[in-house]
Amino acid sequence: MSEREFTSRMIRTVLTVTAVALAAAVLYAARDALMLIYVSALIAMGFSPLVKVIERRRGNTKRRVPRVLAILLIYLAIIAVTILVGVIVIPPLVDQATTLWDQTPQAFNKLQNVLIKYRLLTHRVSLQEAVQSAPAGSGGNAVSTVLIAIWTLGGGVFGLITVLILSFYLLIEAEPLFKYFLRFVHESQRAHVLTASREVVTKVSAWLRAQLVLAGVMGTFAAVGLGLMGEPFFYVVALIAAVGETIPIIGPVIGGTAAVAVAFTSSPKLALEVGAYFLILHQLEANILVPKIMERRVGVSPVTVMVALLIGGALEGIVGAILAIPTAAILSVIVEEVSKGTDNHIISAG
Secondary structure, X not given: OOHHHHHHHHHHHHHHHHHHHHHHHHHHHOHHHHHHHHXXXXXXXXXXXXXXXXXXXXXXXXXXXXXXXXXXXXXXXXXXHHXXXXXHHHHHHHXXXXXXXXXXXXXXXXXXXXXXHOOXXXXXXXXXXXXXXXXXXXXXXXXXXXXXXXXXXXXXXXXHHHHHHHHHHHHHOHHHHHHHHHOOOXXXXXXXXXXXXXXXXXXXXXXXXXXXXXXXXXXXXXHHHHHHHOOOXXXXXXXXXHHHOOOOOHHHHHHHHHHHHHHHOOXXXXXXXXXXXXXXXXXXXXXXXXXXXXXXXXXXXHHHXXXXXXXXXXXXXXXXXXXXXXXXHHHHXXXXXXXXXXXXXXXXXX
């Protein structure tokens, strides 16, 4: 190799490494935006089959419903259901949440009395000391904590609006974007990519439906059961249970723990009844709902779920845990298609 060729190769190598490093730095800096894009893509894939069903036929005619109208119908249905649930749930939820906030000091002291009585707590702690000992934001005073909370809430609302808008446009432009992407795939691999994309959409759609069904079922059963048992602030606890159901494995534990803790402020007997009720709910969810809805439709094994939850939680916390299962399902489809392509290549070569 001549000196000129060696120098040229070295320059290309340095430029390639520099470009890769810059790309990695840009992706890391834009990780929050990439997360919003990824969540939007998951939602778009989740609703894609429903959009196709709606736009396929209009009544008894063979005319297709415009894709934009089909997407708008889904969004309007979601908004209508949200408003209906809000009208039914929000007034008592706000009333109970306000009462719970006003009674927090008394409930906190009553809970401490129970814990001290059963020797689960050695000394009494004031509510102010408990709040101060809890991890706060970057500041140590109340003003900074409130500002951080407002900033986080504003960012969450902005992120939610961004996800909804971006999901809408992704649903509209799904086919043109996919066709454009296929132009960069070798013709011999396009069939595998097409099969993998359909399988991914199917799995993500099944996951999204499963999340909505599980949250609705657990929230409803929690509200009805706790209301009949006389659980204080059962609307608030049921909402925690419904939201917690979207977090695999640890979500039901959070909901059950919150329900038992609130029941303890009333009586230990009620806490035992609530704990037993949530244990039954968890067994029904783990042995009936999840196997039929999540495992069979999404097709992710329990071991894969646990590993994905550990990795997702370590990388992105609660958000990572929520997105762990669809991400694992997508990766499993990719690995399966790659392995099929490799086996076919080995067979054809042999």
